[in-house]
Amino acid sequence: MKEEDNINRELEDLSPFLKGLRDEEKQKSSFKIPDNYFNNFEDRLMARIGEEKALTPKTKKDSRKASFWMILSKLFKPQYAVGFASVTLVGALGLMWMLNNKNSNNPFDYQSVARLNVPAQLEEIPVEDANAYLLAHIDEVDTEELTASLEQESINNLSVIHQYPPSQDTTKPIADPKDNVSPNPPKNEVKVEDEKKDSPSPKMNSNKKNDLVNNLDREVLDDTEWDDILGDVTNEDLDLLEGLLLKKEK
Amino acid sequence: MSEKYSHTDKEQDKTILGLIRNTRTFERGFRLLVQTFQERLYWHIRQRVNVHDFADEILQNTFIKVYKGLKNFRGDSKLYTWLYRIASNETFTFMKKQQKHATDSIDGEDNYFAQTLKADNYFDGDQAQIILRKAIANLPEKQGKVFAMRYFEDMSYKEIAEVLDTSVGALKASYHHAVKKIEAYVKNAL
Numbered sequence: 001m002k003e004e005d006n007i008n009r010e011l012e013d014l015s016p017f018l019k020g021l022r023d024e025e026k027q028k029s030s031f032k033i034p035d036n037y038f039n040n041f042e043d044r045l046m047a048r049i050g051e052e053k054a055l056t057p058k059t060k061k062d063s064r065k066a067s068f069w070m071i072l073s074k075l076f077k078p079q080y081a082v083g084f085a086s087v088t089l090v091g092a093l094g095l096m097w098m099l100n101n102k103n104s105n106n107p108f109d110y111q112s113v114a115r116l117n118v119p120a121q122l123e124e125i126p127v128e129d130a131n132a133y134l135l136a137h138i139d140e141v142d143t144e145e146l147t148a149s150l151e152q153e154s155i156n157n158l159s160v161i162h163q164y165p166p167s168q169d170t171t172k173p174i175a176d177p178k179d180n181v182s183p184n185p186p187k188n189e190v191k192v193e194d195e196k197k198d199s200p201s202p203k204m205n206s207n208k209k210n211d212l213v214n215n216l217d218r219e220v221l222d223d224t225e226w227d228d229i230l231g232d233v234t235n236e237d238l239d240l241l242e243g244l245l246l247k248k249e250k
Numbered sequence: 251m252s253e254k255y256s257h258t259d260k261e262q263d264k265t266i267l268g269l270i271r272n273t274r275t276f277e278r279g280f281r282l283l284v285q286t287f288q289e290r291l292y293w294h295i296r297q298r299v300n301v302h303d304f305a306d307e308i309l310q311n312t313f314i315k316v317y318k319g320l321k322n323f324r325g326d327s328k329l330y331t332w333l334y335r336i337a338s339n340e341t342f343t344f345m346k347k348q349q350k351h352a353t354d355s356i357d358g359e360d361n362y363f364a365q366t367l368k369a370d371n372y373f374d375g376d377q378a379q380i381i382l383r384k385a386i387a388n389l390p391e392k393q394g395k396v397f398a399m400r401y402f403e404d405m406s407y408k409e410i411a412e413v414l415d416t417s418v419g420a421l422k423a424s425y426h427h428a429v430k431k432i433e434a435y436v437k438n439a440l
Binding site: 003011014017030032033038042044046049 | 281310313317372374379406429432
């Protein structure tokens with residue numbers, strides 16, 4: 001028995017209405033196809049497969065080649081070509097400049113740098129210039145760093161102490177004592193003096209004064225007006241001085 | 251249609267696969283496969299998508315997939331079953347895309363479907379046929395497939411079960427449900 005008969009019988013039982021529609025459709029199909037469609041289909045299909053094969057890389061090697069040429073072709077697109085050409089040009093010019101300057105005063109000539117005798121050149125700087133530089137840049141120098149870097153000889157020659165009495169504000173440059181004797185001191189300074197008196201900190205006690213005096217260079221002591229200087233010395237200043245003296249003893 | 255393409259013919263499968271497994275005769279084997287199955291696969295696809303241009307595109311895509319996958323075909327199933335599955339998948343994928351177009355359409359899904367069918371130069375059906383196609387398009391995926399295979403392609407339950415990889419009992423139930431739904435839809439629309 002044909003399958004078609006089975007289907008008709010089954011549909012007749014389920015829906016005679018649809019069976020009628022099916023019979024109509026069998027007599028006159030609603031769907032048409034172009035002339036020679038199936039005769040031409042095979043050739044059209046094979047042509048399309050041929051096109052796809054031509055576009056698809058066969059092996060990994062081909063795939064790598066294809067991607068290389070793809071990148072290269074992208075680089076030469078107008079929008080990238082200008083950038084690519086500029087980078088190449090800059091690179092080439094840089095290379096040429098480096099080759100031309102190979103034997104001239106090259107700032108990156110490390111052998112020349114190694115030949116420099118830095119301490120000898122520093123010694124050539126006059127002491128006055130060095131002092132002037134230090135005073136001008138005293139704000140940038142940390143007190144502890146400065147004392148740590150002092151050499152023994154410098155500590156011995158610490159005569160500067162009587163010329164520049166210690167200031168309360170260590171961040172300010174050391175001022176000449178003559179300036180302090182000004183008949184009309186600025187109001188700010190007066191205020192600071194008042195604060196000093198009120199504050200619990202401290203003037204130097206007599207034992208420390210004696211120790212200091214005993215340890216200082218006699219020469220320096222002779223020229224020192226102690227009352228002017230020690231009146232404003234604080235414990236902090238004493239600690240600093242003790243540190244310097246300890247260094248001297250060593 | 252099933253008489254014309256006696257795909258259960260094991261000898262035919264054997265000949266095609268024999269040619270395909272030899273590199274030198276691969277192309278000849280593939281051409282024989284296309285000649286043998288193109289018409290049946292075309293109608294299978296056309297009954298689902300209705301429009302000739304759509305069917306043509308899906309048929310080409312199906313055979314391109316077959317061409318690429320033939321070397322891996324081990325012959326566990328019949329050749330026509332394997333081909334039908336590929337065609338069904340391609341059709342389903344295409345219909346999903348079409349559905350999205352229809353949803354995005356200003357005129358709405360129903361009008362889009364009718365307009366597409368009417369615009370097809372290779373459709374010559376009356377209003378009842380248009381409504382019938384619309385009713386099938388509204389069915390769930392599996393019911394639509396089963397109905398089209400049996401109603402238009404005269405396929406036996408056994409053949410459909412092989413293609414869809416399901417039981418004959420389940421197919422019968424699906425077909426019966428589909429018939430009832432379509433009858434109600436068409437009667438209501440006419």
